[in-house]
Amino acid sequence: MKDLIKEKKLLICVGAGGVGKTSLSATIGLQAAIMGRKVLVLTIDPAKRLANSLGLNEFGNEETKIDLSATGLQEVEGELWAMMLDGQKTFNELIENLAEDEETRRRILENNIYQGITDTIVGNQEYMATEKLYDVVSSGRYDLVVLDTPPVKNALDFLDSPGRMARFVDKRVMKWFLTTKVKKKGLLNRLLNGTSSALFRLLGYIFGQDFLEDIAVFFVNFRDLYEGFQERHSAVEKIFRDPETAFLIVCAPHDPALEVANFFLKELKNRNMHTPAVIVNQCHIADYDSPDPQEFLAEEAANLMQDLDSYTDSTLLARMKTAHKRLRNLSKAEDILLKKLRTNLQPHQSLCRIPRFHGEVHDIHALNKVGMALLNQDNVGKKC
C-alpha cells in the first residue's frame, strides 16, 4: 500500500456501497499528503460530517485545499485537496469547454433535450466522475488523484460510463437524423423525405413531433461537440489503463460486498486494468477463544464499583462473555470469507485487512488511525 500511495498518479477506489470507500479515499489522500505529495481527493456526496472535517462546507464543484496545520499531526509536507462532485455543474462546464462560441453554448443549454439529458445522464454520477477525472488528471496540477467512485448496483456502470454520453449522441443516430444538410426551418419536412421516413413518422407518433424537432435541433447544435466527447471518451479509457493508475477494490467482510468485489476482480482483469490490492474494511477482530472475564477483569471491575449497584460487575462481566462469544464467532466467519476471497486473487494482488473502528470515521484523526492500519498491516494481526 505504501508504494502505491507514494508512486501512483491515480488511485480509483471501487466497490459496493456502505463499505467505507469515501473514508478510505480520504485516508489514502491524507497519507499521501503526509508523504509529501500534492493530492486531490475527488469524492461524491460524502457524509456531511466527513466533508466538514475536511473543511468542505460548500457543496460546490471547487477544488478546496484542506488546512492540515491545526490537526496536530506531524508536520505535513504535502498538500491535501478535496473536491465534491456536482453533476449538473460538471456537465455545464463541459459544454462550455466544448462549445465553440457563446451562441452554440446558449442554444445547447436552453434546449429541452439537454435538460432531459441533465436529468437522466447527469443524474448518473459515474459518468460525471469520469468527466471530472479527465479534467483534473490531464491538468497535471496534482501528484496524485484519489477517486472515490459512486456505489453502483451494476458494478460495470462506472467502467463503461465514458461511453454513455457517446451513446446518446451516437453517430449513426445523428447521421440518421441529419441525413441531409439541414436548415433550421422545416427541418422535419426535409427529413421526412428521407428513406426511413416511415420509421421517422412512427417515432414522431410515439414521442410527439415537437420532441423530434427538439432532438433534431439538439443534434445540429451538438454535432460539433461530438468529436470532443469521443476524444474524452478515449482519453479516459487510456487513463484507466495507464501503468500509473491503480484500481483499489474496497469491500467489507460480508457476502454482498464480497460479491461486488469478486465481480470487480473479474471485470478489471478482463479489461486489463491494474488492480494491485483488495482492501477489506470494517473487519471485526477477536483472536482469543472464550477468554474468561472472571480471570482477566473481575479484580479490576470490583475495584471500580464504588457508587454503583452491587452485582453490576458480575452482570457486566456476564454480558461481556456473551458479547465476546458473538464477536469471536463473527471474526471466525469473516476469516472464512476472506480465505475464500484470497483464492480469487492472483499472486501479485494483496489483501489488506482494516479493523472496524468505534464510532464513525469523520475527522482527520480518525482518518489517520485508519491510515496507520492501512500502512502497517502487522498492527492488525494479519499480514497484507
Add this chain to the structure above:
Amino acid sequence: MTIETIFQSRLLFVSGKGGVGKTSFASSLALASSDKGKKVLLVEIDNIHPSTTNIFGIKPEYNPTPISKNLSIANITWKEALKSWLTETIKSRTIVQMILGQPIAMIFLDATPGAREIVILAKLVSLLEEWDQIIVDLPASGHALGILRVPKTAQNLMKKGPINEVSKKILKIFSQDTTRVVLVSLPEEMVINETIEFANKLHQQVPEVSKPIVVLNRMSIPTLSKDENTLLDRLKEKEIAPPEANELIEAATWERDLEQASQRAAERLQATQRGKLISFQRLGILGGYDGGPQKVIQQMKAALLRMAVR
C-alpha cells in the same frame, strides 16, 4: 397505522442505500402479504443479476413465475417492456416488428432520456390490473430517484403523443393513496443521512408520491443498565494490560455502540414519520448472521405479520 398502509398499498416501491436489506424487506413483505391472501407480484427492474434469485432459488423472468399460490416474481426487462408497450399503443404487429427490427430505432429508443424507464413503469401500471399488490425492489437511492422522476421529465420533453399520455397515467397512479415508497435504513449515520435526503428529494422532485415510509433494519434494543455503562467506561479508561481483557472490553463496547446507534437512528427517523417507525431487530451481532437469506426472510416475514396483528 403505518404497517397497515404498507399492507394495503397496491404499488409499493422499495429503495434505500446499497446493502441495507431492500431485497430482504421486499421479499419478506411479499411473503407476508401473500400469506394474508393477497395476490402479490414481487418485481425487479431490468436487473442483470436479479437479487431475488438467491432468495427463491428461481431466476425471475419478464413473465411472472409463480413461487406459491398467491406469490409470483418477475424481472421487468426494458426490451420486453418496450415490445409490450408498442404492441398496446400501435396495435399493429407488423409495424412493431419493423421498429424492433431497426437497429437505429433501438439505439434511439435505448438512448433517449427516460424511454427505458417509461416503458417499464407503463408495464407496472398495466400489471396492476391483474395483481392485488405489486412490490417493486428498486435499485439503490440515486438510481431509484432517477426512475421515479422520469414520468415528470418525459411529460416536459414530450408534450404530445402516447409517451405523454402514459406518463400522465403513471403520475396519476403515483398520486393515489395506494402507491407508496418504502425506504429501508440502518442504524448508521451515513445511511440515515441518505435516507432523509432521499425522502426530501423525492418530495421535492416527485410531489405526486406520498411521503416515503421509513423502515429501520438491523436494530438493537438497549440492554446495558446505566451502572453497567459507567463500569464499562471505567474499565476502558483503565487500560488493562492483557490482550484478552481488551478483547472482552472491546466486545462489550461493540454491542453498546450498536445499541446506542440504534437509539439515535430510531429517534432521527421517527421524526420524519407520521405513524410509529417500523423496525426489525438485528439477527445476530454486528450483521454477522449465518442463517442464510431464506431464514432472514422468514424471520422478517414473521415480524411483519406480528406487527400487522398488533
